Amino acid sequence: xxxxxxxxxxxxxxxxxxxxxxxxxxxxxxxxxxxxxxxxxxxxxxxxxxxxxxxxxxxxxxxxxxxxxxxxxxxxxxxxxxxxxxxxxxxxxxxxxxxxxxxxxxxxxxxxxxxxxxxxxxxxxxxxxxxxxxxxxxxxxxxxxxxxxxxxxxxxxxxxxxxxxxxxxxxxxxxxxxxxxxxxxxxxxxxxxxxxxxxxxxxxxxxxxxxxxxxxxxxxxxxxxxxxxxxxxxxxxxxxxxxxxxxxxxxxxxxxxxxxxxxxxxxxxxxxx
Numbered sequence: 001x002x003x004x005x006x007x008x009x010x011x012x013x014x015x016x017x018x019x020x021x022x023x024x025x026x027x028x029x030x031x032x033x034x035x036x037x038x039x040x041x042x043x044x045x046x047x048x049x050x051x052x053x054x055x056x057x058x059x060x061x062x063x064x065x066x067x068x069x070x071x072x073x074x075x076x077x078x079x080x081x082x083x084x085x086x087x088x089x090x091x092x093x094x095x096x097x098x099x100x101x102x103x104x105x106x107x108x109x110x111x112x113x114x115x116x117x118x119x120x121x122x123x124x125x126x127x128x129x130x131x132x133x134x135x136x137x138x139x140x141x142x143x144x145x146x147x148x149x150x151x152x153x154x155x156x157x158x159x160x161x162x163x164x165x166x167x168x169x170x171x172x173x174x175x176x177x178x179x180x181x182x183x184x185x186x187x188x189x190x191x192x193x194x195x196x197x198x199x200x201x202x203x204x205x206x207x208x209x210x211x212x213x214x215x216x217x218x219x220x221x222x223x224x225x226x227x228x229x230x231x232x233x234x235x236x237x238x239x240x241x242x243x244x245x246x247x248x249x250x251x252x253x254x255x256x257x258x259x260x261x262x263x264x265x266x267x268x269x270x271x272x273x
């Protein structure tokens with residue numbers, strides 16, 4: 001009787017000292033199939049490159065061309081989140097608060113744009129570490145897939161950057177949406193002035209940007225598809241410079257394909273001018 005009592009007490013003490021939370025329970029359980037729901041295509045694409053497709057089904061809530069700030073969560077989104085084994089989102093994705101799931105992985109981009117290759121690789125590494133903690137049974141494959149993805153991104157990004165350099169973009173000035181600043185700088189361009197969403201643009205802002213554009217002899221005005229594809233159009237027309245629209249989230253074709261499309265959009269617009 002004393003032995004049984006001692007064992008019971010030992011189990012209770014261990015349980016008290018080492019509580020198993022929702023994330024730990026997920027890590028200790030092994031299923032044949034998991035559902036991962038991401039806030040957007042940037043995070044879903046990252047997860048898809050890290051997790052083996054035979055065991056993980058990955059879906060994104062936000063359509064690639066939709067603005068996160070104006071997205072209304074659907075009932076189907078909420079149901080999807082509730083069924084998910086893991087929900088991944090950026091910290092600033094406020095629409096995800098309406099689709100709150102019990103098991104969350106919140107990624108902080110530190111104010112960086114993860115469409116720029118260097119920051120994309122940084123984000124990919126962070127996500128790999130987090131997923132390896134939550135799915136230890138697949139840790140080895142996650143890390144293996146991360147290394148392969150990083151090699152591919154670096155190789156393709158190098159080719160695209162060289163293409164931009166050969167086209168003479170290095171050091172050329174542009175005006176741009178603040179959300180496209182880092183991808184444009186990665187291309188080698190110099191962002192001389194930035195602006196926000198269309199609802200925050202005043203007539204004074206337009207006058208200021210036009211003056212900067214003339215002084216800096218900008219070669220183009222670059223908008224962000226998701227936050228407002230026509231925000232800088234009037235400025236471009238006033239300056240008689242190409243108006244370019246780039247995407248801040250991967251399309252259905254994936255991250256590298258969208259990165260290539262963004263670079264090609266800049267090159268095509270500048271060459272035509």
